[in-house]
Amino acid sequence: MGVTFHSFIDWDHLRSFLTLKRFPLLFTFILSCLYAMIGFTCLATIAVLDQIVYFMLFLLGFISFFSTGILTCTINKKKSIRILVFAGILLLISFLTFVIPISINLSDIGFSASLSNQLILQVFLIAFGISGGILAISAMYNFSPIGSEKGAYLLIILCMLAVIYPLVIILFQVIVNGAPGITWEFLTEDVRDIGAEGGIFPAIVGTMVLMIIIIFVAIPLGVGAGIYLEEYAGEHIFVRMIKTSVSILRGVPSIVFGLFGLAFFAPIFGLSFLTGGLALSCYALPMIIRTSSESLKGIPNGLREGSYALGASKWQTIRRVILPPALPGIITGIVLGIGEAIGETAVIMFFATLSIRMPPNLFDSIASLPTHLYTLFVFRSYGTPEEVAQRTQNIWSTALVLLIIVLALNVIGLIIREKYRKEF
Amino acid sequence: MSEKMQTRMNIENLSLWYDKKQALIDVSMPVYDKKVTAIIGPSGCGKSTLLRCLNRMNDIINKCRVDGKIIFDGKDVNTKNADVVELRKKVGMVFQKPNPFPKTIWENIAYAPKIHGIKNKKKLDGIVEKCLKDAFLWEEVHDRLDLSAMGLSGGQQQRLCIARALSIEPEVILMDEPCSALDPIATAKIEDLIRILVKEYTVVIVTHNMQQAARVSDYTAYMYLGKLIEFGKTKQIFENPKEELTENYITGRFG
Numbered sequence: 106m107g108v109t110f111h112s113f114i115d116w117d118h119l120r121s122f123l124t125l126k127r128f129p130l131l132f133t134f135i136l137s138c139l140y141a142m143i144g145f146t147c148l149a150t151i152a153v154l155d156q157i158v159y160f161m162l163f164l165l166g167f168i169s170f171f172s173t174g175i176l177t178c179t180i181n182k183k184k185s186i187r188i189l190v191f192a193g194i195l196l197l198i199s200f201l202t203f204v205i206p207i208s209i210n211l212s213d214i215g216f217s218a219s220l221s222n223q224l225i226l227q228v229f230l231i232a233f234g235i236s237g238g239i240l241a242i243s244a245m246y247n248f249s250p251i252g253s254e255k256g257a258y259l260l261i262i263l264c265m266l267a268v269i270y271p272l273v274i275i276l277f278q279v280i281v282n283g284a285p286g287i288t289w290e291f292l293t294e295d296v297r298d299i300g301a302e303g304g305i306f307p308a309i310v311g312t313m314v315l316m317i318i319i320i321f322v323a324i325p326l327g328v329g330a331g332i333y334l335e336e337y338a339g340e341h342i343f344v345r346m347i348k349t350s351v352s353i354l355r356g357v358p359s360i361v362f363g364l365f366g367l368a369f370f371a372p373i374f375g376l377s378f379l380t381g382g383l384a385l386s387c388y389a390l391p392m393i394i395r396t397s398s399e400s401l402k403g404i405p406n407g408l409r410e411g412s413y414a415l416g417a418s419k420w421q422t423i424r425r426v427i428l429p430p431a432l433p434g435i436i437t438g439i440v441l442g443i444g445e446a447i448g449e450t451a452v453i454m455f456f457a458t459l460s461i462r463m464p465p466n467l468f469d470s471i472a473s474l475p476t477h478l479y480t481l482f483v484f485r486s487y488g489t490p491e492e493v494a495q496r497t498q499n500i501w502s503t504a505l506v507l508l509i510i511v512l513a514l515n516v517i518g519l520i521i522r523e524k525y526r527k528e529f
Numbered sequence: 530m531s532e533k534m535q536t537r538m539n540i541e542n543l544s545l546w547y548d549k550k551q552a553l554i555d556v557s558m559p560v561y562d563k564k565v566t567a568i569i570g571p572s573g574c575g576k577s578t579l580l581r582c583l584n585r586m587n588d589i590i591n592k593c594r595v596d597g598k599i600i601f602d603g604k605d606v607n608t609k610n611a612d613v614v615e616l617r618k619k620v621g622m623v624f625q626k627p628n629p630f631p632k633t634i635w636e637n638i639a640y641a642p643k644i645h646g647i648k649n650k651k652k653l654d655g656i657v658e659k660c661l662k663d664a665f666l667w668e669e670v671h672d673r674l675d676l677s678a679m680g681l682s683g684g685q686q687q688r689l690c691i692a693r694a695l696s697i698e699p700e701v702i703l704m705d706e707p708c709s710a711l712d713p714i715a716t717a718k719i720e721d722l723i724r725i726l727v728k729e730y731t732v733v734i735v736t737h738n739m740q741q742a743a744r745v746s747d748y749t750a751y752m753y754l755g756k757l758i759e760f761g762k763t764k765q766i767f768e769n770p771k772e773e774l775t776e777n778y779i780t781g782r783f784g
Binding site: 339340405407408409410411412413414415416417418421425426429430 | 584586589591614615617618621622624626628629630631632640641644645690693694696697
């Protein structure tokens with residue numbers, strides 16, 4: 106990102122906009138970015154802004170784009186007219202902020218919800234921010250092809266930001282809301298009063314137990330299947346069917362895996378850690394198989410031929426020449442698969458409880474962080490206001506603990522990957 | 530003067546099909562001991578295919594059928610019962626695109642001996658040194674044997690692959706256009722290497738470069754559209770071709 110960003114922001118070119126005549130163009134671009142940021146943040150945090158604020162914002166946008174349009178008249182008439190029209194639309198919307206009713210009832214068209222004007226205005230902010238930004242960039246480069254290219258860069262960076270931004274907001278909220286509740290007692294005590302008091306120790310232990318089961322079941326099966334499908338299986342139609350099935354399985358909703366676990370594993374192992382662990386392993390398998398296959402596929406065929414030509418057998422070739430460079434990819438797949446699996450609620454929620462025996466027995470009922478969170482949420486309004494408040498706090502804190510575990514997993518995976526990558 | 534010629538390998542009536550398409554049509558030719566045999570011909574004529582039959586590398590290709598005999602050490606190796614691992618220990622191959630393993634230089638050369646049972650580190654060190662010296666690479670890499678082979682230049686990588694092929698002391702070395710991915714200087718080094726290797730090993734080289742064949746080989750086989758058109762001493766093929774097709778190719782009427 107360092108290189109792209111550097112070539113996106115042309116500092117020398119930017120300095121030329123600090124003259125009075127050209128400043129409005131830069132200002133228009135910055136304003137568009139502000140539009141998108143404000144709109145996004147308000148949308149994500151369900152903030153309510155006064156109508157006057159929206160009015161001022163859109164009015165400012167009108168003034169900004171209008172002056173930009175006038176200034177670029179001499180460069181390209183057609184394009185500057187586009188900007189003037191854009192400015193006009195902004196003016197229109199600034200007046201509309203007072204006309205749109207606070208809440209539009211959708212029951213006339215059959216919905217039982219109502220559309221808030223905040224939502225509409227925030228969406229407008231985002232939409233006009235993005236399109237305005239692209240127009241502004243184009244104007245800053247005198248509508249030349251470089252301008253369009255910078256505009257395309259902008260779109261791509263916006264997409265990336267659009268993905269990161271909500272993630273940052275979510276992380277922020279979880280950390281800020283959950284951190285106060287993370288105490289030593291919280292992490293080590295048993296559950297009391299349906300989560301209104303006490304800690305989440307059983308849930309943490311439960312998640313660890315499930316993780317161990319997944320590691321011992323899903324990794325050998327998944328990596329083995331990946332190796333088989335890529336290296337040993339031929340071109341037979343049956344093989345293609347298996348590969349397609351694995352792809353399809355990745356899209357199967359997790360609750361279906363839960364039902365599968367209930368139907369196939371529960372009669373044998375009961376509603377226990379074994380059932381849950383096996384069901385979660387099935388959930389993680391398609392991802393692990395797929396990434397293992399892809400990693401092996403990425404190893405150039407020349408290496409295999411070179412090894413065979415030296416008289417090596419297939420398994421010797423796989424073990425010594427093909428697997429080592431494929432390991433970083435395989436490990437990433439494993440870490441991702443496990444991370445997804447232990448955050449899963451739907452697969453095990455049918456038979457999860459809050460408290461388990463210590464030391465945990467594989468044939469006992471399951472406790473795990475995601476199901477703990479869910480149960481707390483379902484029961485959150487029971488009891489006195491203090492209990493409700495404490496439970497709410499615990500919900501956020503449980504979420505934070507789960508987040509930290511998944512993040513730690515990913516970091517471990519990254520470290521292992523980098524260690525192997527350095528060797529080649 | 531009569532040279533007592535020993536035949537190292539004998540190809541008898543070899544035909545090959547990729548699925549339904551016949552790529553080799555009834556090819557018969559000898560491979561003489563401690564001589565360089567070049568296989569030349571236009572693109573797609575089957576040179577590499579023929580070469581790969583000699584160490585059964587076509588086995589790994591799907592839907593490939595090979596008929597005919599390949600006699601090596603008195604036995605036909607083109608049968609289901611033949612020991613392919615033993616064959617490949619004695620018949621090594623160097624590929625068009627250098628394919629060093631993503632390991633250290635030392636491990637690249639020690640790979641094959643290790644697989645075939647040699648575990649003694651001193652012995653392996655000795656093998657690594659000998660092979661790198663034989664491939665004229667020792668001087669350049671002897672002080673960085675534990676660095677990755679991927680850091681070497683193209684020419685060095687190809688010489689590493691040659692050294693790797695020598696590590697299990699084969700009798701025949703097959704080379705599939707070994708210089709086509711290299712610059713002229715690296716090419717010249719490898720051609721010199723071939724002339725020295727042939728004192729101890731039998732070499733079969735496929736090349737699309739006629740001048741290279743003329744420079745480097747003792748015998749030349751000219752192939753066209755899957756058939757062996759002419760085989761003979763290099764001097765005779767290039768100066769006095771018997772077949773018209775050969776002559777057309779040599780003189781550049783088509784290529």
